[in-house]
Amino acid sequence: MALDSKIPAGPISDKWTDYKDHINLVNPANKRNIDIIVVGTGLAGGSAAATLAELGYNVKAFCFQDSPRRAHSIAAQGGINAAKNYQGDGDSTFRLFYDTVKGGDYRAREANVHRLAEVSANIIDQCVAQGVPLAREYGGLLDNRSFGGTLVSRTFYAAGQTGQQLLLGAYSAMNRQIGRGKIKMHNRHEMLDLVIVNGKARGIIARNLVTGEIERHSAHAVVIASGGYGNVFFLSTNAMGSNATAAWKIHKKGAFFANPCYTQIHPTCIPVSGDHQSKLTLMSESLRNDGRIWVPKSLEDAKAIREGKKKASDLKEEERDYYLERRYPSFGNLVPRDVASRAAKERCDAGYGVNKTGEAVYLDFAAAIVRYGKEQALIQHLDGNDDVLVKKLGKEVIKNKYGNLFQMYYKIVDENPYETPMMIYPAVHYTMGGTWVDYNLMTTIPGCFSIGESNFSDHGANRLGASALMQGLADGYFVLPYTIGDYLAPDIKTGAISTELPEFVAAEKNVRDQLNKFINNNGTHSVDHFHKKLGKIMWDKVGMARNAKGLNEAIEEIAVLREEFYRDVKVPGSIDSFNQELEKAMRVADFLELGELFAKDALHRNESCGGHFREEYQTDEGEALRDDENFAYVAAWEYKGKPSEAILHKEALVFDNVKLVQRSYK
Numbered sequence: 001m002a003l004d005s006k007i008p009a010g011p012i013s014d015k016w017t018d019y020k021d022h023i024n025l026v027n028p029a030n031k032r033n034i035d036i037i038v039v040g041t042g043l044a045g046g047s048a049a050a051t052l053a054e055l056g057y058n059v060k061a062f063c064f065q066d067s068p069r070r071a072h073s074i075a076a077q078g079g080i081n082a083a084k085n086y087q088g089d090g091d092s093t094f095r096l097f098y099d100t101v102k103g104g105d106y107r108a109r110e111a112n113v114h115r116l117a118e119v120s121a122n123i124i125d126q127c128v129a130q131g132v133p134l135a136r137e138y139g140g141l142l143d144n145r146s147f148g149g150t151l152v153s154r155t156f157y158a159a160g161q162t163g164q165q166l167l168l169g170a171y172s173a174m175n176r177q178i179g180r181g182k183i184k185m186h187n188r189h190e191m192l193d194l195v196i197v198n199g200k201a202r203g204i205i206a207r208n209l210v211t212g213e214i215e216r217h218s219a220h221a222v223v224i225a226s227g228g229y230g231n232v233f234f235l236s237t238n239a240m241g242s243n244a245t246a247a248w249k250i251h252k253k254g255a256f257f258a259n260p261c262y263t264q265i266h267p268t269c270i271p272v273s274g275d276h277q278s279k280l281t282l283m284s285e286s287l288r289n290d291g292r293i294w295v296p297k298s299l300e301d302a303k304a305i306r307e308g309k310k311k312a313s314d315l316k317e318e319e320r321d322y323y324l325e326r327r328y329p330s331f332g333n334l335v336p337r338d339v340a341s342r343a344a345k346e347r348c349d350a351g352y353g354v355n356k357t358g359e360a361v362y363l364d365f366a367a368a369i370v371r372y373g374k375e376q377a378l379i380q381h382l383d384g385n386d387d388v389l390v391k392k393l394g395k396e397v398i399k400n401k402y403g404n405l406f407q408m409y410y411k412i413v414d415e416n417p418y419e420t421p422m423m424i425y426p427a428v429h430y431t432m433g434g435t436w437v438d439y440n441l442m443t444t445i446p447g448c449f450s451i452g453e454s455n456f457s458d459h460g461a462n463r464l465g466a467s468a469l470m471q472g473l474a475d476g477y478f479v480l481p482y483t484i485g486d487y488l489a490p491d492i493k494t495g496a497i498s499t500e501l502p503e504f505v506a507a508e509k510n511v512r513d514q515l516n517k518f519i520n521n522n523g524t525h526s527v528d529h530f531h532k533k534l535g536k537i538m539w540d541k542v543g544m545a546r547n548a549k550g551l552n553e554a555i556e557e558i559a560v561l562r563e564e565f566y567r568d569v570k571v572p573g574s575i576d577s578f579n580q581e582l583e584k585a586m587r588v589a590d591f592l593e594l595g596e597l598f599a600k601d602a603l604h605r606n607e608s609c610g611g612h613f614r615e616e617y618q619t620d621e622g623e624a625l626r627d628d629e630n631f632a633y634v635a636a637w638e639y640k641g642k643p644s645e646a647i648l649h650k651e652a653l654v655f656d657n658v659k660l661v662q663r664s665y666k
């Protein structure tokens, strides 16, 4: 099957407008005759469900939590980008487009990224109109801060709870439609298969997680908004429940899976403290606006700190290595995440790590506290030479900006970050890969769309901070509602789709068989036992740095582990009741296949780009070395029975509007 990305012709800045002017529309009266299933009600699915219902479609929405408000999107801390140029610092649609393409190390599709930059400003207007309390300056104007990989301030935020506030906005919009009967909400339901009738996506099989009942649901189109697959690593900053099942099930039914190896390892997370952990915690990138990252300059000091003989505050300015500021003077602490993560690993591997495990660097706010304190003293006509007063004033400013993040750190680590630098280390955070979609956000299965983190769309090989919320809401509020109409226009006379069709019966049987297999397995090890083992293989051999030897080993080890899992996993309880071990077993089964494809993708990509770092391909300075001649393409994998037999399709990437050069943040 040839990949057709359906990118409209014409200049990049006109494509989306021209496209919208010429696509098929469904008239308002006919929308009432069309049903759409939306799987996932995080920011992408929630905004899509609300907008599609507002337009008049009948929406059936699904999530596995007890409320859409508990989607993983709620965890987003730092902010959302938009090219509004409120700071007058030279921002524009083109700059946001350019930064995103460059930030993704030139592995994203230009046309999609430009559209994203175009609609970014509408998102802020939409959310403000909904009442989302985005941060404002004293005078009442919306405030901005900076995120990595940019030289402007374009990130809108709501303290350290941006995702939560945006999700409440989308949820309110959904609730209005639930009240009107236009959205039928199915909480605590998990989609376990896609139903295809005559080549088109026409429904899903879902399990009611409370009663265990298996249900059939039909529609004229299915939208997958199920989030990312970072939990394939077991330990990540994702919510514990985040999983790949919906995306993987559609992959097995014909949706190509693109760039699975593009994973973001976020530089500022609370370091792993031991084997007991099941979750890692992010410290938002926004902290890098004011926090300075450093390690000791000398190995002796690093050792003394690790052994508890010295503290960070014992080291004078000249004894500290602010390695990001040293290596990347123009972007400093705000280099993109892939660059910052690798730099932290490099310092720790060289022996400069500052916690007991040797895998931590400092994120220090002392300088910012003094800077803000002096400014406040000036504003308030107080004594700027009074050190105690200056620190007090400075801490108040920091508290207003990042208070909840500081509190979170204190609760987890039991150290006061206002007094002593935070310790941070990279952790798995976001997956740029996902289901392949064309310009319409449709997968390779007609009528099956994929939006938000579950698709591969806009971030190339590395996502810039504050761009995931932008993409999820762009997809849900402003892109899918148009493009899906073009697909549905011929369906206005189809009528309701029966769930008695043989395709529904077969899909339901398939799901029941899988569930029964686990319950009747009588193995000896828990699901987590296998998930942890998978995570260790992934982190050690497919993590921040990869090489051909390790990847080959990982592929073999994952295949062996998968066999062991099916032979020896123990899932207690029954199918027809609340059973969290059974839920997990279904999800880990999919991770065990996805993990292998992930490693296979990383092995075939003989270059380094963004978050995909192959040790064999690096510059003399240890930066990612791309091979544009051979790898400027999207790798879209077709399922053929098992991951080892997946077939590679290539979507060539064309760069007409940004110059293809090796990335530099110096």
Ligand SMILES: Cc1cc2nc3c(=O)[nH]c(=O)nc-3n(C[C@H](O)[C@H](O)[C@H](O)COP(=O)(O)OP(=O)(O)OC[C@H]3O[C@@H](n4cnc5c(N)ncnc54)[C@H](O)[C@@H]3O)c2cc1C
Residues within 6 Å of the ligand: 039, 040, 041, 042, 043, 044, 045, 046, 062, 063, 064, 065, 068, 071, 072, 073, 074, 075, 076, 077, 078, 079, 080, 162, 163, 189, 190, 191, 192, 225, 226, 227, 228, 237, 238, 239, 242, 243, 245, 246, 282, 284, 429, 430, 451, 452, 453, 454, 465, 466, 467, 468, 469, 470, 472
């Ligand atoms: C700690 C943290 C902080 C972050 N901070 C930021 C930030 O500041 N700025 C930014 O831009 N990005 C940030 N991100 C990334 C961003 O939060 C996510 O990429 C984004 O929220 C994903 O939204 P989504 O709607 O695609 O998926 P999710 O929010 O993950 O929602 C997935 C939905 O799908 C449902 N679902 C999944 N599978 C099934 C199934 N099989 N059946 C039924 N329902 C299913 C879930 O119930 C849920 O409703 C952060 C991420 C983390 C982990």
